[in-house]
Amino acid sequence: MSAPRELLLDLQKVSAGYGALKVLHDVSLHVGKAEVVGLLGANGAGKSTLVRTISGHLRVRSGTIRHGGVDLTRLAPHRIPQHGVAVVLEARNLFGDMTVAENLGLALRNGRQRVPRFSIKDVLNLFPVLTEKYGTPAKLLSGGQQQMVAIARALLLQPDVLVLDEPSTGLAPKIIKDIVEVLQQLRSEGMSMLLIEQNVSMAAQLTDRAYVLSLGRIVYEVAEGTWKNTLESGALADAYLGGGMKSVEPRPPVKESRQ
């Protein structure tokens, strides 16, 4: 048997929600060093809510979020990357009036003070199209290019763990292919990731193991080395559908945040 991986991101019984709506119920999950972990779930399952609790934008009501042994549970959003966790939110949150160069430069300056693993040159090599757009305001980029800037910016924060909320959603197949290739490259270089994804075949291709979230609870786990069996057995489809698909109304921006 291989040695257990060093534990990086560790969520224990995390609960969170919006006002009277409790969305996450005692969610426990972890990401080890050089591990790519998937989080699957239908629309409305609570995936982005979980991501916002990790990023510090949504208050954790109970439970703990730790990374590398440090308690992040009550930290404000700008403090989370300083501890090695970079999050690409569903909304990407770029500074629209700032150029690609300025968006990336800001991340580089706000990253952790240590020998950078990723330079601007590295991220432009990962996403060559951004070289041509380097002086363009982010708001004038296509959705796919904005997603690339968001991922590049997260890498420039020099994270130990990268958390990505559905990076391929709404993008053209060619762009999805480019982004998948970058994620595969990062994986092969040992980057630890928590990848939120609804596309099961993409998750199977990109992750070592995965959790399924349904109505705010972890209802199923795909253990390392069991993706093939899981897909063949149909167990995942049962876990997915068992929680009930739910349609989601357009919603207002998150109001609740940590101070």
Ligand SMILES: Nc1ncnc2c1ncn2[C@@H]1O[C@H](COP(=O)(O)OP(=O)(O)OP(=O)(O)O)[C@@H](O)[C@H]1O
């Ligand atoms: N800002 C908000 N205020 C109130 N309720 C919200 C808010 N954001 C999300 N919700 C509710 O929380 C629940 C989970 O939403 P969330 O966005 O976390 O789901 P998701 O799994 O990311 O879905 P999707 O796949 O559509 O992105 C839903 O019932 C949603 O309506």
Ligand SMILES: [Mg+2]
């Ligand atoms: Mg979401």
